[in-house]
Amino acid sequence: MATRQKTSAPAAGGAAAQPQTVRDAVVVGGNRIPFSRAGKKYADASNQEMFTAALEGLVARFGLQGERLGEVVGGAVLKHSRDFNLIRESVLGSSLSPATPAFDLQQACATGLEATINVANKIRLGQIESGVAGGSDTVSDAPIAVSEGLRRALLEAQHAKTWQARAKALAALRPGDLKPLTPATDEPRTGLSMGEHQAITTARWGIAREAQDEIALASHQHLAAAWDAGFFDDLVTPFRGLTRDDNLRADTSIEKLASLKPVFGRSLETPPTMTAGNSTPLTDGASTVLLGSREWAESHDLPVLARFVDAETAAVDFVHGHEGLLMAPVHAVPRLLARNGLTLDDIDFFEIHEAFASTVLTTLAAWEDVDYGKNELGLSGAFGTVDRAKINVNGSSLAAGHPFAATGGRIVATAAKLVAQRAAETGRPARALISVCAAGGLGATAVVESV
Amino acid sequence: MTAEPLRTGDGTALRVETQPSLPGLGGLYARGAAASGRIAAGRALPGLPVIGAGRSPSDTDHDGGPLTLPDVAYRVAGVSTAGLGRHLHEYQRLLHEPVSDVLPAGYLHVLAFPLATAVMVRGDFPLPLLGMVHLHNAVELRGPVRLGDALEVRAWAENLRPHRRGVQVDLVAEIRRDGGDPAERPVWRGVSTYLAKGFSLPDAPAADDEPRAEWHLPLPTGRWALGPGTGRAYGAVSGDRNPIHLSALSAKAFGFPRAIAHGMYTAARALADVGHQRGDAYRWTVEFAKPVLLPGTVDLAVTQEEDGFEYVGWNGRRRQKHFSGTVTPL
Numbered sequence: 014m015a016t017r018q019k020t021s022a023p024a025a026g027g028a029a030a031q032p033q034t035v036r037d038a039v040v041v042g043g044n045r046i047p048f049s050r051a052g053k054k055y056a057d058a059s060n061q062e063m064f065t066a067a068l069e070g071l072v073a074r075f076g077l078q079g080e081r082l083g084e085v086v087g088g089a090v091l092k093h094s095r096d097f098n099l100i101r102e103s104v105l106g107s108s109l110s111p112a113t114p115a116f117d118l119q120q121a122c123a124t125g126l127e128a129t130i131n132v133a134n135k136i137r138l139g140q141i142e143s144g145v146a147g148g149s150d151t152v153s154d155a156p157i158a159v160s161e162g163l164r165r166a167l168l169e170a171q172h173a174k175t176w177q178a179r180a181k182a183l184a185a186l187r188p189g190d191l192k193p194l195t196p197a198t199d200e201p202r203t204g205l206s207m208g209e210h211q212a213i214t215t216a217r218w219g220i221a222r223e224a225q226d227e228i229a230l231a232s233h234q235h236l237a238a239a240w241d242a243g244f245f246d247d248l249v250t251p252f253r254g255l256t257r258d259d260n261l262r263a264d265t266s267i268e269k270l271a272s273l274k275p276v277f278g279r280s281l282e283t284p285p286t287m288t289a290g291n292s293t294p295l296t297d298g299a300s301t302v303l304l305g306s307r308e309w310a311e312s313h314d315l316p317v318l319a320r321f322v323d324a325e326t327a328a329v330d331f332v333h334g335h336e337g338l339l340m341a342p343v344h345a346v347p348r349l350l351a352r353n354g355l356t357l358d359d360i361d362f363f364e365i366h367e368a369f370a371s372t373v374l375t376t377l378a379a380w381e382d383v384d385y386g387k388n389e390l391g392l393s394g395a396f397g398t399v400d401r402a403k404i405n406v407n408g409s410s411l412a413a414g415h416p417f418a419a420t421g422g423r424i425v426a427t428a429a430k431l432v433a434q435r436a437a438e439t440g441r442p443a444r445a446l447i448s449v450c451a452a453g454g455l456g457a458t459a460v461v462e463s464v
Numbered sequence: 465m466t467a468e469p470l471r472t473g474d475g476t477a478l479r480v481e482t483q484p485s486l487p488g489l490g491g492l493y494a495r496g497a498a499a500s501g502r503i504a505a506g507r508a509l510p511g512l513p514v515i516g517a518g519r520s521p522s523d524t525d526h527d528g529g530p531l532t533l534p535d536v537a538y539r540v541a542g543v544s545t546a547g548l549g550r551h552l553h554e555y556q557r558l559l560h561e562p563v564s565d566v567l568p569a570g571y572l573h574v575l576a577f578p579l580a581t582a583v584m585v586r587g588d589f590p591l592p593l594l595g596m597v598h599l600h601n602a603v604e605l606r607g608p609v610r611l612g613d614a615l616e617v618r619a620w621a622e623n624l625r626p627h628r629r630g631v632q633v634d635l636v637a638e639i640r641r642d643g644g645d646p647a648e649r650p651v652w653r654g655v656s657t658y659l660a661k662g663f664s665l666p667d668a669p670a671a672d673d674e675p676r677a678e679w680h681l682p683l684p685t686g687r688w689a690l691g692p693g694t695g696r697a698y699g700a701v702s703g704d705r706n707p708i709h710l711s712a713l714s715a716k717a718f719g720f721p722r723a724i725a726h727g728m729y730t731a732a733r734a735l736a737d738v739g740h741q742r743g744d745a746y747r748w749t750v751e752f753a754k755p756v757l758l759p760g761t762v763d764l765a766v767t768q769e770e771d772g773f774e775y776v777g778w779n780g781r782r783r784q785k786h787f788s789g790t791v792t793p794l
Binding site for chain 2: 189203204205209213216217279280282334335
């Protein structure tokens with residue numbers, strides 16, 4: 014109403030600005046560095062070095078040297094306070110035009126996808142013509158903080174006006190205060206690690222160990238096959254002597270996976286099922302995705318893989334166990350598909366981030382559950398069943414690893430290339446659904462479609 | 465010093481003795497230790513009056529009764545909270561409460577605890593302070609108490625009764641807004657029930673042996689990693705520096721393999737975990753089971769029920785319950 018009044022009553026304040034229409038944002042391509050298990054090849058690589066490497070590879074691949082892009086958006090989950098402008102500093106260290114703006118954002122493991130949503134939305138609104146989304150994370154080079162006691166004493170000493178006051182502030186220190194704080198993946202509100210949270214969700218849904226190991230095995234087999242088929246040749250740039258994801262175990266077997274001891278959920282009443290094999294390892298890496306308007310891609314003679322259709326984020330009440338920590342995407346996807354007039358049957362590829370093998374399985378189980386569909390998702394029954402053959406067809410985080418903020422970019426690039434390939438093969442449009450769970454009971458989901 | 469009489473839950477009239485200020489806990493523990501020693505000596509030496517050792521009610525009456533609780537309630541008026549900001553915030557950070565100027569029910573317990581302890585270290589209090597076991601605690605908070613509110617605190621002991629392992633007693637503390645109508649319900653009321661092991665009451669009916677209900681481990685909603693300094697940290701904030709909480713060495717002297725967490729620390733953290741849904745007025749109860757040895761890990765489940773929250777804390781590896789309780793909005 015307000016808008017119409019504005020446009021139909023020029024007397025009130027002169028001519029209104031031109032109304033904006035939403036246009037398409039497309040994925041041109043992606044580039045990442047191979048992901049590496051923590052403490053190995055990238056042990057001394059910083060987030061900025063890794064993100065710059067991934068970005069520079071993208072610039073080289075699409076000939077963007079000296080180009081002023083509309084925006085570069087990304088972040089890191091484990092981030093040092095000195096890296097307040099991580100992405101802008103990476104842009105300045107790249108061969109993009111220094112006139113390319115940038116900003117950092119963070120949404121835990123959904124950082125990379127949220128960055129893509131931001132860039133796509135700016136393009137769709139006509140605010141920018143092109144942009145890069147991505148993320149970087151290192152567990153090996155993680156920031157280490159001082160204890161709360163030491164931090165407070167140092168701050169107090171710094172604020173003190175006299176040396177006596179300074180000495181008094183420092184005298185309050187106890188030996189225990191000198192122990193550094195290493196970043197933990199424990200949820201601040203519950204004290205439970207992400208693995209323990211997922212072990213609880215796994216127990217609630219009664220997910221079997223064998224089913225989880227099968228997901229893990231498929232992830233390694235699919236990722237290995239994709240590497241062998243050259244799928245990642247134009248999606249990855251080698252870094253520090255690494256040419257493939259070094260967590261990938263092409264030769265793993267169901268027997269090997271079954272031999273691993275459970276590591277999460279060991280103090281629950283039900284037998285533990287989650288092992289190092291069916292959980293993602295701590296990983297270092299960075300990824301980027303190039304997006305633009307169709308016009309921009311055309312004018313720069315760049316290919317278009319997919320249209321970034323729409324996205325939906327969700328959050329769940331996990332603190333007192335009403336919902337599982339990693340179940341937010343389960344809520345986001347029905348809303349996302351409904352808004353776009355789609356059903357699960359309209360999706361050709363399901364890219365469900367494998368935080369744990371059981372995350373995929375609890376997601377599927379919840380969607381297939383009638384009561385859950387009614388009571389938790391507000392549907393008339395179960396949301397639906399996903400054809401297993403469509404899930405993570407080129408592998409996912411269990412095999413590739415999961416450098417938190419870098420996972421979104423890896424998945425968006427993979428999904429965009431998958432739908433482009435499928436459409437080229439069949440001549441029919443293809444769609445991929447992306448689902449990423451995150452700490453804090455968060456989740457981000459998106460749909461990409463071939464053009 | 466004597467004001468209007470006060471009646472306990474069972475109707476006993478108590479003299480109200482007004483104290484000039486809240487006592488410090490350090491001195492009280494010294495007195496408590498001395499009194500505990502005196503009581504222990506009394507039990508060990510034949511010929512001295514022994515509490516409840518097969519004596520008839522008439523004997524007890526004749527002696528004036530070492531079994532009777534002091535017929536006095538302590539009162540302190542004009543307790544200012546204006547200067548407690550820093551202390552309150554330290555408490556809130558330690559207990560994972562949101563930092564604000566509203567005093568959580570557990571903080572009010574800390575405030576009233578010294579006066580209740582003063583009752584327990586009186587010469588005529590029949591049980592030893594040291595070695596008493598905190599069995600359960602029930603608190604009602606009727607509305608928000610804010611930093612700057614002036615308060616009146618009262619404390620007394622009542623309801624000495626048998627327990628299957630000794631005798632139990634309630635320490636009652638009440639907090640009112642200063643200058644309010646004394647007949648009005650207190651804004652905060654806490655009942656702490658303690659057990660003195662090895663004591664007995666004459667002709668006491670056998671205390672019910674609580675049936676041990678089969679307990680299934682719930683799915684946890686939280687986990688506390690409690691460091692070795694947990695007892696020292698809560699001791700510093702609460703003033704409750706009972707040696708069983710401070711170090712392995714001092715705890716060993718009282719028969720514990722390591723230092724144990726304060727029961728009220730665990731209950732107050734569970735209360736904090738419930739969060740803002742508890743509202744400004746709530747009833748908060750806790751029943752203590754196995755003590756939490758430090759350092760240690762406590763698994764916690766907070767579940768929402770129809771009229772409030774239930775919580776339970778346990779040791780996941782040993783599958784032993786540490787405590788359970790409720791938080792019910794009023």
